[in-house]
Amino acid sequence: MSPRTKEQNEEIRLQRVREIMKAAVDVYLEQGITMEMRDIAAKAGLGYGTVYHYYKNKLMLLEDLLWLAFEEARLLTNKAIAADGDSRQRLRRYTSMLLGHWFYDRSTYILYKMIWENFHQVPGGRFQMLYDRFQTDLHEPLVRVVQEALGGMEPESKANLLLGSMIGCAGLWIHHGHDEPDTDQMAASLLAGVLGKELL
Template identity: 45%
Template sequence: MTPRTKEQNEAIRTRRIGQILRAAAETYVLKGINMEMRDIAAAADLGYGTVYHYYKNKYDLLSDLLNMALDEAEKMGLNYLSQGSSVKAYGIALLGRWRKDPSLFVLYKLACEHFRELPEPEAAVFRERFRQGVITPLAEALGTITKDPRSDESAFLIIAGLVGCAGLSVYRRSADMNEQEIAILLLGSF
């Protein structure tokens, strides 16, 4: 039997981290910060030690999950809001992604709670990055529509409303979320 190549080892590492992150997002949706590494290992169908091989604790794991989700959230904002799409189209896209990818939902949910479940220095970093990468682009899009000087607050409330509505489906693990209907209800004039 020949030893694995560096590329094979990297492919295994990448696949396992993906498994762990998906399992962590799904577990967080069910248990919140009370999730344990054992829960994540079971959800990922990996050994307990394997999860600890990649992450020293749940906060380390959650930080990695949130950073990856923030990268994706920033790209979505650029793709929709800076390309001239409507705020409603952006909202529909967010709802659809949250249904398919719980890590993005976890990010937005924690953002609505000001990342209070994280250690404060880390929470402050995530709050600022979320504000710059997600809230500000949405606020700018709203500002051009409404000319409201409080567009940051309005953007945050829109995100919070979407999170609340999406949570009804995400927590039940239901695929029957009607993104169009929610967006029309919350973002009808945008």
């Protein structure tokens, strides 16, 4: 048997990282920050040593996971908010798309949930840079479109209330194993409740 090529080794490495990250998402949703690397290894069907070969501890793994989720969320936010349509249409599209993405890729849901909890379970300000980038790249665009839709009526507090409501509502489905809901209908209901029926 001939030795593997560099490309084959890289594909194996990427596959292992994907398996570890997928398992980490599942374990985090079950256990929160108390998750342990041995639980992630078991969920991924990998040896304990294999997981440690890629990540020395759960915070390093979580950091990679959250930065990847951030990039996905940034692309989605830009696509939804920068698209054509008036501010109300863009806000509804953003809300529906983000909820849908959370159900599809739960690492993005974890990112928003941990940001909203101000990373209070993570020691030592480890994610300060991620928090700052979240504010500029994900939160501020939402505040701007809320301001366009509402005028000068407390756009930041309304944006915060909307995101908090989305996180709570999505968590009910994610943590209780329900099938994915109609995200467009969920978005309409949340926007009506948080921002007012006149926006629909």
